[in-house]
Amino acid sequence: MTEAAPIDPEALIIEMGRRARSAAAKLALAPTEIKAAALAAAAAAIRESTDAILSANGEDMARGTANGLSAAMLDRLKLTPERIEGIAAGLEAVSRLRDPVGQEIDRDTRPNGLILSRVRVPLGVVGIIYESRPNVTADAGGLAMMAGNAAILRGGSEARSSNRAIHQALQQGLAASGLPEDAIQLVPVSDRAAVGAMLAASGLIDIIVPRGGKSLVARVQAEAKVPVLAHLDGIVHLYIDKAAEPEMARTIALNAKMRRTGICGATETLLIDRAFADPAPILSAIVDAGCELRGTEEIRAIEPRAVAATAEDWDTEYLDAILSATLVDGVEGAMTHIATHGSHHTDAIVTQDEATAERFLNEVDSAIVAWNASTQFADGGEFGLGAEIGIATGRLHARGPVALEGLTTYKWRVKGTGQVRP
Amino acid sequence: MTEAAPIDPEALIIEMGRRARSAAAKLALAPTEIKAAALAAAAAAIRESTDAILSANGEDMARGTANGLSAAMLDRLKLTPERIEGIAAGLEAVSRLRDPVGQEIDRDTRPNGLILSRVRVPLGVVGIIYESRPNVTADAGGLAMMAGNAAILRGGSEARSSNRAIHQALQQGLAASGLPEDAIQLVPVSDRAAVGAMLAASGLIDIIVPRGGKSLVARVQAEAKVPVLAHLDGIVHLYIDKAAEPEMARTIALNAKMRRTGICGATETLLIDRAFADPAPILSAIVDAGCELRGTEEIRAIEPRAVAATAEDWDTEYLDAILSATLVDGVEGAMTHIATHGSHHTDAIVTQDEATAERFLNEVDSAIVAWNASTQFADGGEFGLGAEIGIATGRLHARGPVALEGLTTYKWRVKGTGQVRP
Numbered sequence: 014m015t016e017a018a019p020i021d022p023e024a025l026i027i028e029m030g031r032r033a034r035s036a037a038a039k040l041a042l043a044p045t046e047i048k049a050a051a052l053a054a055a056a057a058a059i060r061e062s063t064d065a066i067l068s069a070n071g072e073d074m075a076r077g078t079a080n081g082l083s084a085a086m087l088d089r090l091k092l093t094p095e096r097i098e099g100i101a102a103g104l105e106a107v108s109r110l111r112d113p114v115g116q117e118i119d120r121d122t123r124p125n126g127l128i129l130s131r132v133r134v135p136l137g138v139v140g141i142i143y144e145s146r147p148n149v150t151a152d153a154g155g156l157a158m159m160a161g162n163a164a165i166l167r168g169g170s171e172a173r174s175s176n177r178a179i180h181q182a183l184q185q186g187l188a189a190s191g192l193p194e195d196a197i198q199l200v201p202v203s204d205r206a207a208v209g210a211m212l213a214a215s216g217l218i219d220i221i222v223p224r225g226g227k228s229l230v231a232r233v234q235a236e237a238k239v240p241v242l243a244h245l246d247g248i249v250h251l252y253i254d255k256a257a258e259p260e261m262a263r264t265i266a267l268n269a270k271m272r273r274t275g276i277c278g279a280t281e282t283l284l285i286d287r288a289f290a291d292p293a294p295i296l297s298a299i300v301d302a303g304c305e306l307r308g309t310e311e312i313r314a315i316e317p318r319a320v321a322a323t324a325e326d327w328d329t330e331y332l333d334a335i336l337s338a339t340l341v342d343g344v345e346g347a348m349t350h351i352a353t354h355g356s357h358h359t360d361a362i363v364t365q366d367e368a369t370a371e372r373f374l375n376e377v378d379s380a381i382v383a384w385n386a387s388t389q390f391a392d393g394g395e396f397g398l399g400a401e402i403g404i405a406t407g408r409l410h411a412r413g414p415v416a417l418e419g420l421t422t423y424k425w426r427v428k429g430t431g432q433v434r435p
Numbered sequence: 436m437t438e439a440a441p442i443d444p445e446a447l448i449i450e451m452g453r454r455a456r457s458a459a460a461k462l463a464l465a466p467t468e469i470k471a472a473a474l475a476a477a478a479a480a481i482r483e484s485t486d487a488i489l490s491a492n493g494e495d496m497a498r499g500t501a502n503g504l505s506a507a508m509l510d511r512l513k514l515t516p517e518r519i520e521g522i523a524a525g526l527e528a529v530s531r532l533r534d535p536v537g538q539e540i541d542r543d544t545r546p547n548g549l550i551l552s553r554v555r556v557p558l559g560v561v562g563i564i565y566e567s568r569p570n571v572t573a574d575a576g577g578l579a580m581m582a583g584n585a586a587i588l589r590g591g592s593e594a595r596s597s598n599r600a601i602h603q604a605l606q607q608g609l610a611a612s613g614l615p616e617d618a619i620q621l622v623p624v625s626d627r628a629a630v631g632a633m634l635a636a637s638g639l640i641d642i643i644v645p646r647g648g649k650s651l652v653a654r655v656q657a658e659a660k661v662p663v664l665a666h667l668d669g670i671v672h673l674y675i676d677k678a679a680e681p682e683m684a685r686t687i688a689l690n691a692k693m694r695r696t697g698i699c700g701a702t703e704t705l706l707i708d709r710a711f712a713d714p715a716p717i718l719s720a721i722v723d724a725g726c727e728l729r730g731t732e733e734i735r736a737i738e739p740r741a742v743a744a745t746a747e748d749w750d751t752e753y754l755d756a757i758l759s760a761t762l763v764d765g766v767e768g769a770m771t772h773i774a775t776h777g778s779h780h781t782d783a784i785v786t787q788d789e790a791t792a793e794r795f796l797n798e799v800d801s802a803i804v805a806w807n808a809s810t811q812f813a814d815g816g817e818f819g820l821g822a823e824i825g826i827a828t829g830r831l832h833a834r835g836p837v838a839l840e841g842l843t844t845y846k847w848r849v850k851g852t853g854q855v856r857p
Contacts, residue, residue, distance in 0.1 A: 386851025429808025
């Protein structure tokens with residue numbers, strides 16, 4: 014893509030959207046092997062461009078340092094030879110996933126002989142709005158393309174040089190396979206008006222996927238006229254039932270909270286059955302692991318190192334080594350708490366009682382419900398989906414980890430032999 | 436439901452939405468038999484209330500006549516004993532459909548032993564906004580409920596007495612089966628602000644289904660902050676390929692256009708391959724059947740009774756005995772025309788050439804694509820789905836005829852034996 018002259022962001026997005034729609038029509042018909050070859054070629058181009066990408070990233074890092082970006086932001090922005098190899102390997106992994114396009118979902122022959130089938134087709138044009146991580150350019154662009162979609166990528170301005178270098182490699186892959194370069198476009202301007210124009214581009218962009226912090230997701234959900242695939246909060250609960258196996262409960266609780274505290278599947282609130290025999294070892298292991306425990310009076314009576322939880326704690330996603338905890342009256346009490354404070358992301362129960370587990374799995378209204386497993390499994394890779402474009406907590410279309418299949422929809426195919434409707 | 440005192444429509448919808456959400460939580464867990472029994476009881480109540488419904492409908496008809504409603508609107512508004520029996524029978528038909536809730540979509544065991552399954556769950560709260568047809572109160576309310584959803588119904592003010600009478604019968608059915616009466620609520624105020632409040636009620640209403648004319652659908656699509664399941668236009672094409680069997684082509688064309696001209700699956704534009712041997716009998720049969728034919732000069736040279744088509748004709752859904760027609764250069768020309776002027780609803784090809792048909796079915800980007808069959812089959816009943824809540828042309832979630840399954844989404848169930856994430 015050539016560098017655009019200063020231009021009205023709205024006109025720019027409309028023009029990019031038109032080109033994307035045209036590319037999407039070609040992508041929708043591209044055979045699996047061609048799409049896979051394009052991703053493999055893009056991976057090779059990424060590897061060959063390692064020096065150029067590192068140099069571009071150096072510009073971004075220097076600018077970011079000068080602009081006073083936080084250490085956490087600089088870490089997300091930073092690329093290393095290992096991270097670049099990871100980007101290339103990720104594209105290759107996506108190229109090996111099963112292509113959902115053309116899969117038959119179901120088929121029925123009507124009494125009049127009409128044969129009806131539903132067949133997966135791409136969504137069309139996917140808009141991806143992200144922040145400082147340059148790997149999203151390849152991860153999200155590659156995943157959208159493999160599912161037959163055109164992608165319009167709008168990365169954070171702090172990563173613009175890195176994104177441009179990675180995007181060039183993607184375009185080399187597309188060109189090498191004869192696919193339209195407009196299949197993966199990068200918005201060349203970094204002002205926020207371009208985001209607003211994307212959110213308003215219904216008819217040109219079919220779905221928006223925000224990848225980033227809560228303020229980005231909240232803005233996108235509030236403003237978008239285009240459907241959004243995302244989750245705002247991951248207020249994830251782990252419930253320890255009275256019939257939990259104590260050692261399993263302790264191990265799962267530690268992993269669910271502390272394996273990585275910054276991911277959306279990390280547990281934020283621990284609910285323990287008032288009838289559970291011995292909560293002390295669980296609470297004490299969590300504090301011993303370096304976690305701040307915020308509890309009710311009952312919790313503090315069991316684990317004196319806990320501090321007092323406030324009303325806000327039950328509605329807070331810490332994404333940090335902090336856990337809120339309360340006792341509840343059985344699975345009923347746990348489900349009431351989750352219905353009141355949950356965010357429909359991931360909630361888990363630990364119990365040896367299958368009937369109690371079934372109740373929890375049926376009745377908790379979340380995208381992912383788990384039994385005797387860590388909430389940190391909430392991930393497309395762990396679900397066997399390959400890469401994921403994100404985790405969705407909306408109620409329509411795709412829920413939970415969204416990968417290739419979630420980037421498709423379906424069409425109805427009707428085959429007749431001359432039937433007319435009576 | 437008791438009659439509300441004059442009240443702020445926004446506050447009213449929020450209150451109704453809260454009650455609907457609470458009812459939806461119960462509905463989501465209701466066994467199939469209970470939901471079916473509620474619909475059967477509602478059907479019985481509809482039959483028993485025939486006199487009361489007719490009397491209420493008489494009020495609406497008198498008011499409508501006094502207010503100068505068109506004959507077409509009065510016909511849509513009018514109920515007869517036969518139409519009331521049709522409403523009752525429709526509820527019974529829905530009660531016998533296969534319940535999608537709880538169906539397992541797929542299942543996978545991961546290398547670590549976790550068992551993942553996707554299971555259908557209801558969407559939640561469905562808002563239905565409709566115009567003068569009182570039968571929608573029962574049809575849409577019953578279908579939404581059978582799929583485990585709560586419904587908020589907002590009918591046209593011209594049908595308010597009829598809707599209230601039908602709604603009372605639905606509530607009797609719910610009460611008889613022990614289901615919450617808030618599962619199907621009728622908005623008691625008829626000012627348009629209530630519609631605006633529904634369209635803005637994201638978080639309380641999960642999806643809006645507009646049922647009515649184009650101006651209603653356009654307003655809903657333009658204003659809604661809630662996802663909308665609908666189609667705005669049904670600019671439906673029938674393409675007669677050079678390899679079409681001539682008699683089949685004539686029969687399908689006549690049926691596709693003239694069986695019923697006012698439904699969304701009615702063909703609006705006829706595309707004939709320039710290489711098709713003998714288009715004259717098809718065009719002449721259409722004009723003989725009382726259809727106005729608007730054609731290009733080539734068409735008029737073949738069928739002199741055709742009038743000249745204007746540029747607007749190719750983008751017009753007539754919903755009337757009018758057909759636009761043009762010759763095109765093969766399937767390629769037909770697909771270009773459809774891509775330019777279509778509305779992604781239903782498009783069909785007539786040909787004996789399977790390769791050409793496959794190209795058309797693959798490449799035409801519409802919710803329904805058909806081969807050697809009338810476009811008028813675009814209907815949930817004809818698709819074997821039982822009733823339909825509407826036909827959707829959006830690209831996400833459900834496309835084409837939307838019935839019970841389209842009123843559900845899914846959750847992920849994870850079953851472990853103590854797994855933690857490495």
